[in-house]
Amino acid sequence: MAVLKVHGSPISTATQRVIAAINEKGLEYEFVHVNLAEGEHKREPFLSLNPFGQVPAFEDGDLKLFESRAITTHITRNYATSGTSLAPAINNPSVCVNWMQVENHQFEPVTSALTWELVFKPMFGMTTDAAVVEEKEAKLAKVLDVYEKRLSQSKYLGGDAFSLVDLHHLPNLQCLMGTPIKKLFESRPHVSAWSADILARPSWVKVLDMLKN
């Protein structure tokens, strides 16, 4: 089996997404630390791995990928028999793809903005923009209303089993759990149960352990 290499940073949510998928599959990998503070992601040799200059980048033998959700999809497909399946529910892959796109276009933009304002800006000594937080919080509430209904019909977003759809949410979800936005998740019973369930997965706890070290 080819050696998997992840080039990234533990504080990068996209890097965390990839590691979570590798952990679910129980695969070995080499972690190549990219020093963001020194701008290593904006120059060679990293730019040859990801021309957009963002972490992570990924190698599986000769194959090079860089978009986090494309990497998790590759891992799911190419290591299908290892660990958790992670694949879309077999009876209805199109519905699962639909909810993967919901994460891409409804959850990710608003939670990334909130994470930036409430987690990373304070970390970098910058000032949170309260107006942006208010706007995005209102948007997230509407998204979570739809999630609440969906999760009252199936245990996970893609169907009855944990899959990539849920996994893709983990990094931003984790970040927001340390902010006042947490209440939006906790006030919705099905969202709250789903959130607690996926955040407790050993694959994710292992990512958090990596962050602590």
Place this chain on the structure above:
Amino acid sequence: MAVLKVHGSPISTATQRVIAAINEKGLEYEFVHVNLAEGEHKREPFLSLNPFGQVPAFEDGDLKLFESRAITTHITRNYATSGTSLAPAINNPSVCVNWMQVENHQFEPVTSALTWELVFKPMFGMTTDAAVVEEKEAKLAKVLDVYEKRLSQSKYLGGDAFSLVDLHHLPNLQCLMGTPIKKLFESRPHVSAWSADILARPSWVKVLDMLKN
């Protein structure tokens, strides 16, 4: 074969994306017009088709989907033997998925913002925000620099054949061709050739004809 139904509006870029894929496959479909000006997308019965209240929504028999790229993926997979393949290049599906995610996370956010400022705001009598245009234009230029390099290596973004990766770009690309942003595409030889090639596809010309009527 089940009758395909597209609920949407011809001026919606996401609706156009779906129709382009159906046209590439040469499939029959029923178009159900959703009157956006009257807010039909924000109330029942439409909300039962898309709880986020956005067009399009799609039905294939009993299956209901609403994210445009999930619908095109479903059409590609479930009507594999009709019309153009549209599937990721068979030798390297993971690379194709990677570039589909590039469209999702690099091209779409910046071109949607530019389309809103330069096409839809003027259409609705609103004022274009020049600062936003300047910022997004600079970002798009960097994205297109990466595209230029990619397209010097393969004729299409996903590989040597036209695929969903390219198709997903069509609606925003078309909108920007009627704005000063056009120069960013035309000044890059490979991007310019790719853009002219995909905009001239009969499937897309048919979408434009629908818009004119």
